[in-house]
Amino acid sequence: MIDQITVFLENDKGRLAALCRTLGDAGISMHALTVADTASFGVARIIADTPREAYAVLNEKGFRASLTKVFAVEVSDDAGGLAALLEALDAAGINVEYAYCFASGAGHAVDILRVDAHEEAEAVIIAAGFRVMEPRELYA
């Protein structure tokens, strides 16, 4: 499983820019960023190099950051790739809290999945013929 950095953001002008600037100044490179927003706040989810250091830097700069364990699954960059993975989890009764994808550039996509029941989920993912990625494949 990999460490995702989750940052709580107020819906204020410039907060996302400040977040990215903070990581940039610390020399931390981001691989994926997704922002979920509601009427009053947003939650940024980030896959970046040295997540523990990123977490420490952000909290030190006054951001509300936490580390969350998520699955990174390699999926072929073809139609229906993600659907097959999610169907397998659904069939096993495993609830997906949220998911997002990014292309790795080598002909496949990386799906990030936040689920409960980690061990069971991993078994289901592997049994469905997918590969769970290791941290070193994604970040330094």
Next chain:
Amino acid sequence: MADSTGRVLGPEKYFQPDIEMMDRGELEALQLVRLQSTVTHCYESIPFYRRAFDEKGIKPSDVTSLADLQKLPFTLKQDLRDAYPFDLFAYPVDDARVQRLHASSGTTGNATVVGYTQKDIENWGDTFARTIAMVGGDEHSLLQVSYGYGLFTGGLGAHEGGIRMRATILPMSSGNTRRQVQMMRDFGVDILACTPSYALLIADTAIEMGFNPAEDFKISGAICGAEPCSEGMRREIEAKLGVKVVDIYGLSEVMGPGVSCECRHQNGLHVAEDHFIMEILDPNTLQPVPEGEYGEVAFTTLTKECSPLIRYRTRDISRILPGACACGRTLRRMDRIQGRTDDMLIIRGVNVFPSQFQEVLASFSEVTSYYQIVLTSKGPLDRMTLKVETVPDFDFDEIRKIEDLQRRISAELRSNLQVSVEVKVVEPKSIERSEGKARRVIDNRDNKGGER
């Protein structure tokens, strides 16, 4: 009989059972006789009151029922300041009947000075002695008074209570905490009277000194007033010292500690209604609020000789707790002080106090004690947003957990305060920290809720 913490309680003790459990009808008859005599006394002896009565066209003889209290003029804190030092005394200060002077700190203007006759001091002591009984004390008890002695009414008020109870008094005053602990232990103190923060310091010092006061000390009760004490703080003192902690309320202007005091059931403070009439007034209309609703507390003294007061507006906010108390006393109970009228907000016509938000938030372990209320106008309507910060280990990765928290706090506020509040979780440390009084309310409304 056991209390909420499972501690076994002995039989209820009373200092003046004939008064404390007096039939309400008899008590009201007594109040009326005393009110009439106080009004006459004020009119005849204090020019300020004579003027105020004359302006309203009222004579002491017009007071023929307790309801007539409504016709009488108010006394304000500023009136007391303006009377500095002795203009509100019924006797000249060199009169032999004037036995003692106390004064409030006067941080925001002139000090307010209050005089006491021998009888005033005895009555004061009686009200405090009732508290000693409420927390289980009697004439055999050893009472450690660790309120400051001096112009402040805490120390000497508790001291007079000990005298009237005929308890043994250990007049420590405050300070030299290790010595307080040593004597508490060596002498076998039964009851401690001091501020809640000092009680906690004494408890912590005892523990630091290697004692386990909860187990090893004889002490069984503490009377802790003069400053606000949260329920958490009360439980902490109780656990560390192994005592029952009761609250006591009083203002030096009105008398000092003992105006109302809590019994061991810890559910409101019994007002010494034989010495004071308490009114709860709507701060805007100055009319009495229905029983059970919050408003400004006003007192009329019924027995004070040197510094009587008529309808003194305390600016403290409380309410009457309806219903009978399990202790058997018929003296009505006032709730803890919720705040000051100066802090009161009027939201869509509902009176709300910041401390009420604090109380509701304290029941949510997910948020810190920092909060801020922001008021804005939405057309003709007031809109209230409450900003809160989550505790560091709150898991905000799942958005619905944050939304759910916001919803639950909002629902709780609605059911407790009858106001609709938008709750907003904000980033850590984005709510202003202050060493002094935190700015809890930002009022950006076009109309700040009407005249106050």
